[in-house]
Amino acid sequence: MTISxxxxxxxxxIRSGLRAIIxxxxxxxxxxxxxxxxxxxxxxxxxxxxxxxxxVRMPAVDxxxxxxxxxxGLDPAPRVLVxxxxxxxxxxYDALRAGASGFLLKRTPPDDIIAxxxxxxxxxxxxFPEAIRALALAHVTEQPKPNGxxxxxxxxxxxxxxxxxxxxxxxAEIAGELILGVQxxxxxxxxxxxxxxxxxxxxxxxQAYESGFVPxx
Amino acid sequence: MVANVLVRGSTYLRWVYLLLGAxxxxxxxxxxxxxxxxxxxLNLPKVVTAILVVLVVAVPPLVLGILPAVRxxxxxxxxxxxxVRFEERPLGPSKTWAQRRRTTTWFCLHLAAGGLVGILSTAxxxxxxxxxxxxxxxxxxxxxxxxxxxxxxxxxxxxxxPLATIMAIAALFLLSAGIGALLAYAAPRLLGPTPAxxxxxxxxxxxxxxxxxxxxxxxxxxxxxxxxxxxxxxAAARRVLSTDPAFAETALAAMETSARAALADLxxxxxxxxxxxxxxxxxxPQATLSNLTRLVExxxxxxxxxxxxxxxxxxxxxxxxSREAYRIIQEGLTNAIRHAGRPADDLTVDLxxxxxxxxxxxxxxxxxSAGAADHSGGGRGLxxxxxxxxxxxxxxxxxxxxxxxxxxxxxPVAVTTKA
Numbered sequence: 297m298t299i300s301x302x303x304x305x306x307x308x309x310i311r312s313g314l315r316a317i318i319x320x321x322x323x324x325x326x327x328x329x330x331x332x333x334x335x336x337x338x339x340x341x342x343x344x345x346x347x348x349x350x351x352v353r354m355p356a357v358d359x360x361x362x363x364x365x366x367x368x369g370l371d372p373a374p375r376v377l378v379x380x381x382x383x384x385x386x387x388x389y390d391a392l393r394a395g396a397s398g399f400l401l402k403r404t405p406p407d408d409i410i411a412x413x414x415x416x417x418x419x420x421x422x423x424f425p426e427a428i429r430a431l432a433l434a435h436v437t438e439q440p441k442p443n444g445x446x447x448x449x450x451x452x453x454x455x456x457x458x459x460x461x462x463x464x465x466x467x468a469e470i471a472g473e474l475i476l477g478v479q480x481x482x483x484x485x486x487x488x489x490x491x492x493x494x495x496x497x498x499x500x501x502x503q504a505y506e507s508g509f510v511p512x513x
Numbered sequence: 514m515v516a517n518v519l520v521r522g523s524t525y526l527r528w529v530y531l532l533l534g535a536x537x538x539x540x541x542x543x544x545x546x547x548x549x550x551x552x553x554x555l556n557l558p559k560v561v562t563a564i565l566v567v568l569v570v571a572v573p574p575l576v577l578g579i580l581p582a583v584r585x586x587x588x589x590x591x592x593x594x595x596x597v598r599f600e601e602r603p604l605g606p607s608k609t610w611a612q613r614r615r616t617t618t619w620f621c622l623h624l625a626a627g628g629l630v631g632i633l634s635t636a637x638x639x640x641x642x643x644x645x646x647x648x649x650x651x652x653x654x655x656x657x658x659x660x661x662x663x664x665x666x667x668x669x670x671x672x673x674x675p676l677a678t679i680m681a682i683a684a685l686f687l688l689s690a691g692i693g694a695l696l697a698y699a700a701p702r703l704l705g706p707t708p709a710x711x712x713x714x715x716x717x718x719x720x721x722x723x724x725x726x727x728x729x730x731x732x733x734x735x736x737x738x739x740x741x742x743x744x745x746x747x748a749a750a751r752r753v754l755s756t757d758p759a760f761a762e763t764a765l766a767a768m769e770t771s772a773r774a775a776l777a778d779l780x781x782x783x784x785x786x787x788x789x790x791x792x793x794x795x796x797x798p799q800a801t802l803s804n805l806t807r808l809v810e811x812x813x814x815x816x817x818x819x820x821x822x823x824x825x826x827x828x829x830x831x832x833x834x835s836r837e838a839y840r841i842i843q844e845g846l847t848n849a850i851r852h853a854g855r856p857a858d859d860l861t862v863d864l865x866x867x868x869x870x871x872x873x874x875x876x877x878x879x880x881x882s883a884g885a886a887d888h889s890g891g892g893r894g895l896x897x898x899x900x901x902x903x904x905x906x907x908x909x910x911x912x913x914x915x916x917x918x919x920x921x922x923x924x925p926v927a928v929t930t931k932a
Contacts, residue, residue, distance in 0.1 A: 307738070309767050313745035316760055320752040381737045402741035406748040 299417045302328040302343060304336050304362065305351040305379070310402070314349060314379075317406045324413060333357030337365055345374050346417045350396070352380045352387045360391045367395040367495065375416045375496070377423075389435040397498045398423030422497045425464030432505040433512045440508020445492070454488040455509075457481060462501045462510045518690045519683060523596050527693025528686060530594035532634065534627015541624070545570050574624055578617025581606035587619060588704060595697045599705045601714055611707065619703040626692050630685075637685045641678040648674055724904045725785070728833060732782040735832050739775035743768045774832065781831035785904060801835035802827050802866070805842065809864075812846050818861045819846075825868025834873060834926055837901050838866075841875055844898050845920050849879035872907075873924045881918045898922065 303314045303326055315326045328343040330336045333350075334357040340348060348366065352359040359378055367373045378391040378399040388399045397416045400409060415423050422428065450458065453474075460470045467485065471478045485497070494500040504510040518524055548569045552562055577583060588604025591597050607613045640657060647655065652667035665671060706714055750764035800808070809819050827835070842864065849862045865876040895911055898920070902909050907924035 307742060309742050309771070310745055312760075313742070313749040313764065316749035316753050316757070316764075317745070320749075320756070381734075381741045403744045406752060409748075 297323070299324050299347060299413060300327040300343065300345040301325065301413060302330065302336070302339055302345040302348045302374070304330045304333070304348060304354075304359070306331055306354045307351075310351070314409075317409060318413070321410055324410065333359060333362030333365070336362045337369055340366060340370065340374060347375045347377055347413050349400070349413070350376050350378050350391070352378055352385060352391060358387070360387055360394050363391055363394045363396050373495075375419065377412060377416050386435075389431045392428070392431065392498060392502060395495055395499065397496050399427070419496055421466035421469075422461060422464045422501055425462065425501070428498065428501060429462070429505070429512065432502060436506050436512060438506070440506075440511070442508075444507050444509035445504065448491045450488055450491060454484050454491070457484045458488055458500060458504055459510060461485070461497050462504050515683070515687065519686055521690075524686055524690040524693070526594045526596065527697070528630070528634075528689040530590060530623075530696075531627045531630040531689055531692065533590065533594075534623040534625075535631020535634070536627075538624050538628040538631060541570075541573055544573065574621055575617055578620035579607075579613045581608070581613070583607075583620060584612060584616040584704060587616065587623070591697075591700045591704060595693060595700060597697050597700045599701060600711060601706050604704060612710075615703045615707075619700070622696065622699065622703070626696060630689055630692060633685055633688065637678075637681045641681060644674040644678045647671065720900050721904065724900055728782055728785060728904065731836060732778060732833065735778050736775045739771040739778075742771045746771075778832040782833045785833075785906070800839050801832060802830060802839050803835070804839060805866075808839070808843060808846070812862075820861065820863045821866070822864070823866040825866075825873075827866065827868055830868065830873065830926060834905065834924055837905055838873060838875055838922075838924065841898050841901060841922055842866075842877070845875070845877040848895065848920070849877060849918070868926070871923075872926045875920075875922045875924075877920045878914070878917045880916060881913070895920075 301318055301324060303311050303318075305311050305314070308331070311329050311331075315329070318324045318326050327345050328339040330339045332354050336348070336350070336357075350359045350363060354362075357365075363376045363378070366376060373395075376391075376396040378388060378396045379402055380388055380399060381402050383401060392399065397419070398412065400412050404412070412423055415421060445455075445458075456474060457470055460473055465473065467481045468478055471481045474481070488494075489496070489500055492500050492503055494503060501510075505512055549566055552565050552569070555562075557565070584604060584607040588599065592599065592604075607616050643657065644663075647663070647665055648671040650665055652665050654662055655665055656662050663674075746764040746768050750761040750768075754761045805821075809821055812819050830838070846862060846864075849860070860879065862877060862879040865874070867874040867876075895909075899909050902922055902924065905924050907922060910919070910921040912919060
């Protein structure tokens, strides 16, 4: 199965570079490009990609707004992988909260860029769990709720699975850890995402951090 | 404590500062005595002579104190000799009459204190030398000054003479240290900035700091952008080197150009900055002169006629200068519209951009209405332009030429010829 990708960046040279890196892989292909957040929605409607590589800083409509537009406007929506120049960019966390599945630094080695696209497309595990934890630590200012995610009435199993998800374990690894079948884990994941109203693992893990269900410190 | 004062280096530096005052007093006395003897020869009524003498004595120090440079010179002397640190560093020449008045007061204080210490120093060292030598002379009656005699006995009691000298020298330096301390206390109040000037100084410093911050942030952004671009293009080129050599070649050229531009930007801004700050967050990249066409078209869309002449290869400008130039033009255009005092469709703005070896020149001229002319001197827009230009070490000229308002900004740029 080929993973289709749309590249969004205001700099044509970044787009052409990413396109060459992605197209060099047999199972990945770039199906469209956009030079600004405002152009993303029509391109994605037309090309139906699996993953959108989204630059954060763009002149007219930035990556956060564009991510929101995509995820609110489309069903099914593609996975959004935010691409940024700076590690300590305040907007990365905003983009994750807006629904992006993960983020990449532009200086990431090409093999890791490819791996990240595959991870996000497969949605089998969390991309860069440590980085997401660090971002949450830097940006979550509210006091954790005393009862965590109690209002969502997760089962004990689902709570266990969510904790392991936050550590970055894949479905297969969680299955190994809990001595259960992979299919059972997939069901648990789907159920807990549905209960939390989360789009994917990243969103669920961010909720787990923000509510204090998984302690940050 | 007395011994403490006498071994401290600052005591002697302060004494030197006072002697400078004494030297000036001596110079004034030489001039005054000449003039006063001339006055005497005129045989004027006593009252008139007295008034003239007072004038002759008082006017030269007052006139000197008013000279702007005196504040600068006194500032240096006070900092190095009295050990005072002013808030405004270095102390500039007086710019306002309040500053001149205060500087004159200080100058007169310096002369008075210096004159006193000068006289005492002369006396102490002059008579001291005589008294130190006295016990070694043959016994008898000696004259110190006419009417003041002392007795050399040749016995041990003569020891009071060198002792008195040492005591007098110690007293002299104690007194100098005391007067110096008083002056050091008064200096910031008289020579330094007043509270109002201090606030102004602080505001200027804050504005400059904010500008520097912004420059640093933008440098971080632009260099970060260029390096990301180079990284991605290099990674892509390596992957397709054998399958798509044409792409690899284009990528190499793009990397070369971006890296060179980033270096130029880095070079330029680091020359202007000493301190570096954390990068901030701003989602839109900053506009440069390459976006000028869009700005001019937006202005024209408002019904304003904008004539643009540009010479020189503006692509060669370091990005930092290009960004600032864009902003200056943006503010200049806004000001032109604001101060036109007439319907916009009746407004012509001429913009000249010239880049050559002497640097970058931006010149905006536009008509001003009679009513608008009086307040066009110091709008916030112009203040903003001055701050930007100051950080880039350029110059600003703004004023009426015939019936048109002219804003000319010169920015120094090291233009490197393209390889």
